[in-house]
Amino acid sequence: MDQEELGKLEASCTQEQPPACAAACPVHVDVRAMAAAIARGDFASAAKIFRKSVPFPGIISRICDHPCQSVCKRGEVGEAVSIRALEKACLDWAKEVSASGFPPSAKDKRVAVVGAGLSGLTAAFELAKKGYSAEVFEKESRLGGSIFRFSREQLPEEVISADLKALEKVGVTIRLSAEAGRDMLIDDLCSDFDAVYLAPGEQLAGELGFGLDAAGRWIIDPLTLGTTNPKVFAGGAVRRPSGNRSPIGSMADGRRAAISIDRFLQKVSLSASRSSEGAFETRLFTSTEGIEPLPATVMSDVSRGYSLEEAVSEAKRCIQCQCLECVKVCEYLNSFKGYPKKYIRQIYNNLSIVMGHRHANKLINSCSLCGLCREVCPENLHMGTVCKDARGIMVEQGRMPPSAHEFPIRDMLFSNSEKSALTRCQPGKSGCNHLFFPGCQLSASAPEHVRKTYGFLCEKLEGGVGLMLRCCGAPAEWSGRTQLFSDSFGNIAAQWEAMERPRLIFACSTCYEIFKTHLPEADIVSLWEVLDRTGLPEGVCENTVPGRSLAIHDACGTRHEKHIHEAVRNILRKLGFAVEELALSGERTECCGYGGLMFFANPELARSVIRKRIAQSDSDYLAYCAMCRDYLASGGKRTWHLLDLLFGAPGEDLANRKGPVYTLRREHRARLKDALLEELWGEEPMEKEKYGRIRLRITDELRETLERRQILDSDIQKVIDFAESSGAKLLNSHTGHLLAHYKPAAVTYWVEYEAAEGQFTVFNAYCHRMEITERAS
Amino acid sequence: MNPKEAVPGKVEWLCSKCGLPLEVGKVEVGYLGSMFPVDLYKCPKCGQVFVPVELAEGKMAEVEKLLEDK
Numbered sequence: 001m002d003q004e005e006l007g008k009l010e011a012s013c014t015q016e017q018p019p020a021c022a023a024a025c026p027v028h029v030d031v032r033a034m035a036a037a038i039a040r041g042d043f044a045s046a047a048k049i050f051r052k053s054v055p056f057p058g059i060i061s062r063i064c065d066h067p068c069q070s071v072c073k074r075g076e077v078g079e080a081v082s083i084r085a086l087e088k089a090c091l092d093w094a095k096e097v098s099a100s101g102f103p104p105s106a107k108d109k110r111v112a113v114v115g116a117g118l119s120g121l122t123a124a125f126e127l128a129k130k131g132y133s134a135e136v137f138e139k140e141s142r143l144g145g146s147i148f149r150f151s152r153e154q155l156p157e158e159v160i161s162a163d164l165k166a167l168e169k170v171g172v173t174i175r176l177s178a179e180a181g182r183d184m185l186i187d188d189l190c191s192d193f194d195a196v197y198l199a200p201g202e203q204l205a206g207e208l209g210f211g212l213d214a215a216g217r218w219i220i221d222p223l224t225l226g227t228t229n230p231k232v233f234a235g236g237a238v239r240r241p242s243g244n245r246s247p248i249g250s251m252a253d254g255r256r257a258a259i260s261i262d263r264f265l266q267k268v269s270l271s272a273s274r275s276s277e278g279a280f281e282t283r284l285f286t287s288t289e290g291i292e293p294l295p296a297t298v299m300s301d302v303s304r305g306y307s308l309e310e311a312v313s314e315a316k317r318c319i320q321c322q323c324l325e326c327v328k329v330c331e332y333l334n335s336f337k338g339y340p341k342k343y344i345r346q347i348y349n350n351l352s353i354v355m356g357h358r359h360a361n362k363l364i365n366s367c368s369l370c371g372l373c374r375e376v377c378p379e380n381l382h383m384g385t386v387c388k389d390a391r392g393i394m395v396e397q398g399r400m401p402p403s404a405h406e407f408p409i410r411d412m413l414f415s416n417s418e419k420s421a422l423t424r425c426q427p428g429k430s431g432c433n434h435l436f437f438p439g440c441q442l443s444a445s446a447p448e449h450v451r452k453t454y455g456f457l458c459e460k461l462e463g464g465v466g467l468m469l470r471c472c473g474a475p476a477e478w479s480g481r482t483q484l485f486s487d488s489f490g491n492i493a494a495q496w497e498a499m500e501r502p503r504l505i506f507a508c509s510t511c512y513e514i515f516k517t518h519l520p521e522a523d524i525v526s527l528w529e530v531l532d533r534t535g536l537p538e539g540v541c542e543n544t545v546p547g548r549s550l551a552i553h554d555a556c557g558t559r560h561e562k563h564i565h566e567a568v569r570n571i572l573r574k575l576g577f578a579v580e581e582l583a584l585s586g587e588r589t590e591c592c593g594y595g596g597l598m599f600f601a602n603p604e605l606a607r608s609v610i611r612k613r614i615a616q617s618d619s620d621y622l623a624y625c626a627m628c629r630d631y632l633a634s635g636g637k638r639t640w641h642l643l644d645l646l647f648g649a650p651g652e653d654l655a656n657r658k659g660p661v662y663t664l665r666r667e668h669r670a671r672l673k674d675a676l677l678e679e680l681w682g683e684e685p686m687e688k689e690k691y692g693r694i695r696l697r698i699t700d701e702l703r704e705t706l707e708r709r710q711i712l713d714s715d716i717q718k719v720i721d722f723a724e725s726s727g728a729k730l731l732n733s734h735t736g737h738l739l740a741h742y743k744p745a746a747v748t749y750w751v752e753y754e755a756a757e758g759q760f761t762v763f764n765a766y767c768h769r770m771e772i773t774e775r776a777s
Numbered sequence: 778m779n780p781k782e783a784v785p786g787k788v789e790w791l792c793s794k795c796g797l798p799l800e801v802g803k804v805e806v807g808y809l810g811s812m813f814p815v816d817l818y819k820c821p822k823c824g825q826v827f828v829p830v831e832l833a834e835g836k837m838a839e840v841e842k843l844l845e846d847k
């Protein structure tokens with residue numbers, strides 16, 4: 001992930017794009033902020049926002065042709081916001097604002113402006129504000145040009161003169177009744193002044209002796225307003241076919257010309273980075289789904305405009321356009337209080353830091369990599385990919401915090417150790433056409449289901465069904481440990497080759513995805529599709545109450561596997577259940593909090609993800625991934641695993657059970673391997689380590705604490721084994737308890753215990769990663 | 778990391794090997810390449826230390842996190 005790639009990703013998030021109104025406004029009035037200020041009754045701030053973009057606010061608020069309104073998103077749900085009327089209201093109801101800004105340092109360059117319409121006056125005003133001496137030549141005897149075509153009622157003279165006072169303040173020089181081409185020649189202006197802006201309204205171009213194109217129009221560069229003479233710029237009504245007047249367009253031209261002239265006089269590029277000037281179409285996506293349609297607020301007195309209360313009510317109709325589609329559906333994105341554009345920047349900075357605090361580690365490690373963001377994003381931005389790549393880089397740089405993922409990685413290594421890994425062909429068969437891969441978490445959560453499912457498959461499928469007990473390597477992949485992953489997966493692939501490439505059957509959607517991505521040549525199928533086809537085990541309907549509905553929680557790994565979604569739903573219907581769809585399901589499903597190892601890097605976040613998910617329906621949930629089931633159940637939600645319905649004992653209420661604790665999960669895997677080896681293949685199980693024979697007594701209360709601290713019984717056994725054989729322990733003179741510590745690998749474990757009758761009662765256990773150097777003094 | 782902050786009052790732990798009450802002394806602790814001395818209770822003879830749960834879950838966890846993000 002280099003700077004360029006990140007820049008592209010960052011740019012694809014539309015959240016910081018302006019709303020449609022501001023983008024369509026040629027001078028980019030920040031309508032959204034203005035409306036927000038009015039909505040909270042803060043007219044002074046609203047007026048300030050408006051004045052910031054518009055030099056003659058009184059005039060514009062009355063005659064603007066408001067291109068903003070036709071694109072206003074509110075128009076999709078009711079009527080567009082009456083933006084111009086709000087602009088007028090904020091000037092009407094703001095208490096007098098003092099002119100702000102410092103006088104600029106005077107520059108020694110002089111600019112002539114021909115024409116005192118909105119365009120010329122804006123250019124003169126902007127240039128004077130920048131410190132140039134600006135001189136306006138107007139053929140009529142008053143300033144304003146075509147604004148006098150509007151009725152006095154719409155645009156009273158006091159408003160005009162009040163606005164034009166601004167010119168005096170910045171020191172613009174005015175020459176009235178001075179007609180260019182007659183009273184002075186453009187050539188003379190060019191030699192007297194350093195630059196010239198021609199904004200003569202509808203005066204004929206030919207009269208001024210300028211370059212025309214074949215159609216008789218002035219040759220004006222639309223980006224810079226430059227003409228065939230490098231010193232001369234032109235804009236305003238001359239650029240628009242007559243009948244197409246646009247006061248705000250003229251004003252925007254004046255500003256554009258001022259910027260060009262400033263650049264010209266400073267001898268910098270006229271054309272560089274000007275794409276955000278003038279009207280454009282925004283990329284900001286804004287959903288109007290679920291917004292109640294509202295008509296425009298009615299003006300009780302049209303001649304006066306909105307009253308204060310009316311203005312507030314109209315401003316409240318502004319929906320404050322923004323995107324945040326991904327943030328709305330993803331608790332992770334929401335919890336860091338920003339949005340992808342910001343996050344990507346933070347992640348990039350985090351990866352580039354050489355010395356100093358890495359603030360975004362947690363941001364990078366908390367994403368579940370589930371891909372829901374990509375589904376809802378108008379630009380298909382996938383934050384999960386960004387986070388996963390960042391993790392890989394952190395691991396490569398040796399900057400991955402060890403505490404983030406080490407525990408699940410150890411779990412994976414255990415699953416793949418000889419204590420619980422197993423690969424065999426079906427007993428009594430010479431080869432196998434199929435290979436059942438139940439996944440480490442199903443073996444951990446419900447080992448009985450693995451045993452029964454395997455039996456069922458052996459019975460139903462022709463040509464032999466092999467069994468492979470182990471972890472697919474997802475934790476390594478999710479945590480950015482690329483090397484560990486490819487080592488582990490390479491091993492799996494080699495065994496699969498050696499079995500002559502049997503068709504793989506998966507009970508876990510994560511395994512399915514991992515194999516689909518990393519072993520594309522393999523023929524893979526989900527268990528659910530197999531069961532849907534072969535027919536269901538007999539006598540299973542006793543667990544079901546016909547017509548009862550179950551809400552399906554699709555596993556995020558199956559997001560794009562419609563065929564799996566369908567198979568699961570078919571099975572449920574065959575069992576007599578009514579299928580309930582959660583609002584976010586199928587390709588828009590949510591992660592349960594296990595994906596990407598979210599739970600290990602950010603347990604509080606994972607818990608709130610679970611809470612949010614289980615609040616979406618009162619029905620029992622149905623999951624078809626063991627981890628989803630256990631996580632949803634950990635929040636107190638009644639959740640069935642699909643295999644509970646197929647292989648649970650009749651009447652057994654498996655939806656209510658909590659998932660086993662970490663220690664038990666490992667034990668389940670190890671025992672499953674031992675039992676199957678013995679029963680099906682007649683092989684002796686492995687001998688246990690000495691410490692494994694230490695018998696522990698642990699209260700339920702302490703269990704929960706140990707689970708939170710991620711301490712396994714085997715860790716405790718190792719400490720006691722070490723303490724009892726070495727004698728290195730502390731004795732409490734008061735309670736008689738013993739306290740010992742031991743560091744089997746990266747973590748030091750402490751255990752407070754007591755020995756009695758061949759058992760060890762554990763009172764407490766805790767751990768730390770800091771290493772202590774113990775030395776005899 | 779002051780042990781007196783973590784465990785108010787006197788410690789009731791003895792080194793079971795040497796049979797001696799623990800005393801406060803300098804101990805080197807380290808993580809991810811950073812090493813620094815702290816005061817901990819330890820056996821005056823064999824050097825066996827005592828880390829109370831409050832210290833492990835409090836200050837130590839905090840410093841670990843800090844060093845991991847550095």
Ligand code: SF4
Binds near residue numbers: 012324341381
């Ligand atoms: S959905 Fe999210 S990432 Fe996509 S444009 Fe909107 S805010 Fe940005």
Ligand code: SF4
Binds near residue numbers: 019035071073081319
């Ligand atoms: S709803 Fe508000 S922010 Fe959105 S386009 Fe309309 S005025 Fe602008």
Ligand code: SF4
Binds near residue numbers: 330333370591
């Ligand atoms: S948790 Fe899922 S939806 Fe949220 S950012 Fe990560 S990949 Fe996207």
